[in-house]
Amino acid sequence: MNKTYIIIFAFISCLSSVAQETLDAILQKYNQATIPYIHVEELHKTHEDVILLDAREKVEYDVSHIQNAIYVGYEQFQMQHITSQNIDKSKKIVVYCSLGVRSEDISEKLKKAGYKNVYNLYGGIFEWKNNDLPVVNPNNKKTEEVHVYSKEWSKWLRKGKKIY
Incomplete structure (x- = not known):
């Protein structure tokens, strides 16, 4: 009987640790x-209408x-790289990185500079690619490679070719 409880406890502990390791x-x-x-x-539905x-x-x-x-x-x-482009401060801007951590920092800087419609891409380029959406290389050719x-x-990039 004790052995059964130990096995159940170990199983629940494993599930708990896996559940905590989420993108959220x-x-x-x-x-x-x-x-x-x-x-x-x-x-994806609106990306032509945003500054990415x-x-x-x-x-x-x-x-x-x-x-x-x-x-x-x-x-x-x-910031000068952004302001020199004379982007309307009310224009919708989406910032992304790999997962959405660094992009929050840059988004905060934009917000402090007066940009009013700034969003952080949840899951970044990894989630973009994980949803079978295209990425391009510097020659604007579709590629499976993602740094x-x-x-x-x-581990958060589940689709595409991982580049280090």
Whole structure:
């Protein structure tokens, strides 16, 4: 009888640890939820009507990015790159990175600069690709390759070819 309880307890413990390792949990751990999320399905329906900013590093962007996304970077981000483009501050802007952590930081900077309609792509380019949506290389050709940022984050990309 005790052996049965131990097995059940171990099974429940395993399920609990797996359940905690969700995208929601990761984003709650690293983000402050100061910027509203937009989900892949919604962005896909309207992405021609938004300004799409890629907040990953150049090496990640150069592997692939969402078509028409403007590279703004993270470590080298400069607000002047945005303001020099004379983007209407009421225009809908969606910022993305790998999962949605770095993009929240860049989105907060945009919000502080007066941009009023800024969203963070929930799950980033990984969720975009996981939903079978296309990414392009620097030559604007569709590719299956996606830079996964790190081994730790790579598990969140379930579709496409992982590039390190």
